[in-house]
Amino acid sequence: MKYGHNAICINPNTMMMPVGYIERQNPISTTKGDLYARAFYLEDSEKLCFITLDSLGVCSLVQKLFETTVKEVLGSDVTLILSSSHTHYAPSLTQAYGYIKTNDSYVKFVQSRLRAMLMNMKIRDAHLTIDCNQMNQTLIGRSRISGNNDDYVILHLLRIYDQNHRIGNFVIYNCHPTISDAQVAHFTADYIGVTLETLSKSHPGEFFMFFQGPAGDISTRFTRKNRTYEEVIRMGRLLADSVNVMMKHAPKPKELNLIRKRYEFAIEGKLKSAEQFTISPQASEREISEFEHAKHILGDWASHPSLLHQQITIDVIRLGLSTLYFHPFELFSSYTRYLPVNGILIGYSQGYGGYMSDVEPTYSSYETLLEIYSEQHKQHLIDIIRAK
Helix, strand or coil: CEEEEEEEECCCCCCECEECCCCCCCCECCECCCCEEEEEEEECCCEEEEEEECCCCECHHHHHHHHHHHHHHHCCCCEEEEEECCCCCEECECCECCCECCCHHHHHHHHHHHHHHHHCCCEEECCEEEEEEEEECCCCCEECCCCCCCCCCEEEEEEEEECCEEEEEEEEECCCCCCCCCCCCCECCCHHHHHHHHHHHHCCCCEEEEEECCCCCEECCCCCCCCCHHHHHHHHHHHHHHHHHHHCCCCCCEECCEEEEEEEEEEECCCCCHHHCCCCCCCCHHHHHHHHHHHHHHHHHHCCHHHHEEEEEEEEEEECCEEEEECCEEECHHHHHHCCCCEEEECCECCCCEEECCCCCCCCCHHHHHCCCCHHHHHHHHHHHHCC
């Protein structure tokens, strides 16, 4: 088997507008906690290049550009598995919601940085094994929907070994990186960047990557003490502490074999009507405000109907005992209940598809009003998760 890994900074080099909050009005140029692209290459019966970006998301058009770069550098038979951390403090690599546009100069810049990262990635022959474990971790993320629970806020750790030497770690957690205030005057990877930097210092010579789990309904709203960068550091280190606890409990590794299955299908999304929804009297002031804001967004969507027609790609990848489901949705955490043992959902991947709420939501919220998916679409995803 072969593997390789590398990382490269993707901080903007000019004034740019962050994406993630509609109220943002001014471009910025400074960065706290660098933005990164990270890559991990695996070659067996499959050739896979996992790339993560500190970005809100990457739309399918930009993903195709990045796929071209990966194939030019690593070979035409390599499959790109592209995921975003979903930080709300980076320039735009996506078109979405009728008002988010790609920053074309940043797209070109990131594409050039990806090429440099991959060209300088050393690929080695090795005998690889992998283990995995998980824990419920609610110090960072909790449900932001009134009345929902935190049962599916889960931290996963996958560790990859060459012989008995640990070489790579996949950290998977499901919580929006939105600790910082919407109007901060700097770009940031939020808690994710701090977590990975802390872990890299604690474990020199090992490579760390972060993947965002089903975080559509999970945020730091009820755990953050304030919205300063000092709080970003505190919470990022808290997550790193949890990972270090998991590091001490290593299950028996299993041979790392790659098995991949891709599902591709068209979804014709439909707008919802605000008149069909009634906000719960138990909703917080924040939830009520967001729901009213969603009504205005629907107007933007109505003038861009082509953005609601989604071509969905889901890659199901088996790595040893673990099965990873890479999907484009801003998925609610409740879908975790449909997973097989050692199954892991990874969102904001292979495109950017917006919110997919609970199968039969019993509440009205910003997220349920803005999702474009029907119960049939949700069942389709569940069928993929349950497929043998």
